[in-house]
Amino acid sequence: MTRREALRIGGLGGAGLTLPELFRARDAVAADGTRPTFGRAKTVIMMFLHGGHPQQETFDPKPEGPSAVRGEFGAIGTSLPGVQFSEVLPLTARLAHRLAIVRSMSHENPNHVQACLPAQTGHAHPREFRSRGDFPPSATDFPPVGAVLDAVHPARGDLPTWVRIGPLMRRGNGTTLHGQVPGLLGARHSSFVVDQPLRDPDVRIQAIRPNDDLTSVRLTGRRDLLAQFDRQRGLIDEVAGARNLDSFYQRAFNLLASPKTRNAFALASEKPALRERYGKTEFGQRCLLARRLAEAGVPLVNISYCHTPRGSWDTHSRNFSKMKDSLAPTLDQSLTALIEDLDQRGMLDETLVVVNAEFGRTPKINKNAGRDHWPWVYSLAMAGAGANAGTIYGASDNSAAYPASNPHDPKDFVATLYHLLGVPPETTVTDATGRPHHVIIGQPIWPLVG
Secondary structure: OOOOHHHHHHHHHHHHOOOHHHHHHHHHHHHHHOOOOOOOOOOOEEEEEEEOHHHHHHHOOOOOOOOOHHOOOOEEEEEOOOOOEOOOOHHHHHHHHHHEEEEEOOOOOOOOHHHHHHHOOOOOOOOOHHOEEEOOOOOOOOOOOOHHHHHHOOOOOOOOEEEEOOOOOOOOOOOEOOOOOHHHOOOOHHHHEOOOOOOOOOOOOOOOOOOOOHHHHHHHHHHHHHHHHHHHHHHHHHOOHHHHHHHHHHHHHHHHHHHHHHHHHOOHHOOOHHHHHHHOOHHHHHHHHHHHHHHOOOOOEEEEEEEEEEEOOOOOHHHHHHHHHHHHHHHHHHHHHHHHHHHHEEEEEEHHEEEOOEEEEEEOOOOOOOOOOOOOOOEEEEEEEOOOEEEOOOEEEOOOOOOOOOOEEEEHHHOOOOOOOOHOOOOOOOOOOEEEOOOOOOEEEEEEEH
C-alpha cells in the first residue's frame, strides 16, 4: 500500500466511518486503478503443517552448511535465479516465481500446544505460561483469524465464514492445540467443520447432509420452530448459551437448505483427473475441497496436515525417510495443484494460499535421524492475492538456526493476513464481558505485500 493510499483510507477512518463503510471505501480506492493490496484477498486458504516442517528440507536448504546440519538431501534450483529449495520439493521449485517466502520467522516457544496460538491468532500466551507445558484451550484465548472475520466481516448469504477441513489438531497426549477455537468471542463464531475421509470417488460431506428422514417439510417445520423460539426468547434469555443456540440453529438451517452451500461441498462432482492431480491423499482432497469453497465465496479455509498413518511433521525420528516417502511429496503435489488450479480459473489474484506451522526443526540432527522443535527460525510460504510473487524475504544463518536478517514474529505474519483480508489495523473485538481487544498487534511484513 502506498503512503497516499494509506492516508486516503486512514482519513476516512478518522471521519468516524463504520467498519462496513471502511470496506466500501477500500473498494472505492481499488476501483480507481491503484489496486492496493489492502483487502486483495477474498479468500485465504491456510495450510497448517502440524508439528513443524523442517526449514532445511523445504524452503531454506543449507547445501554449504555444516555436515551435521545439512542432512541427507541436496538442494535444487528453482524458477527464481539463485534461489534453491530442498530436492524433495521439485514441483514447488518450478513455481517459486509465484511464491513469497519468509525465511526468518522467529519466536521463543518450543511447545506445540502453546506455539499454535500466535501462529493462528497473532497473540501469544504470557511468558510465564511457558512453564505450564501442555494445557487445554480456554474461553479467554484470543480468537483465530476465521473467528475474527466471522465477528467483523462475516460471509454473505448462507455460506459459513470459516471452514476447517480435517481433524482438530491435537498432541499425541490428546491436548488440543491452541488457536483453533473462537476463545473470547464465544461459540457462535466457531468454524464449520469437515472432519471425514475424502478420498472416496463418491464422497458425500456428512456435515451438510440432513438426516435421511429430514424432508423439506420438516426443514420448514424447523424454521417455524425457530420463529417460535424467537417469540419465547424473553422466557429463556436467562439460560446460559441460549443466544449461541439460536445462532447455531439459524446457521445450521441455512446450510442445510442452501443449494449454493451443498454445491460448494460437492467434492464428488470434480473430474477424476483433477482429483488425481491433487493427489489421492486426504491432504490433497482437502486442498481440492478448499478450492471449491473459495470459488463459492468462503472467506477463510483452514486445512490441517497433521498425523497420518505414515507419520506427522513432528519428525523427532526418521525425519529424512518421512520427508522423502510421504510428507514432502504430498505437500509438493497438493500445493502446486492448488496454485495452478486457482490460476487457471482466474482465482489466484483474489485467493491467498499460505503454508505455515507453529515452528521449524532443529539445526542439529539427533541420534534418531530426526530433528526436534525449533522456534528460533523457520520458513513460511504464500502465493496469490496481494503476495509479491517471486519474493524471498529474510534469511537464516548458515546453520538454519537463527535469523541472519529481518526476523519476524508470528504477530507480524498474522497482521499481514489481516491487511490482505481488508481488516483495518485499529479493529477491535469484544469479549463476553464487553471488554474490547485489539485484533492486530503486529506490523504487516511489507516486502511480502508491498
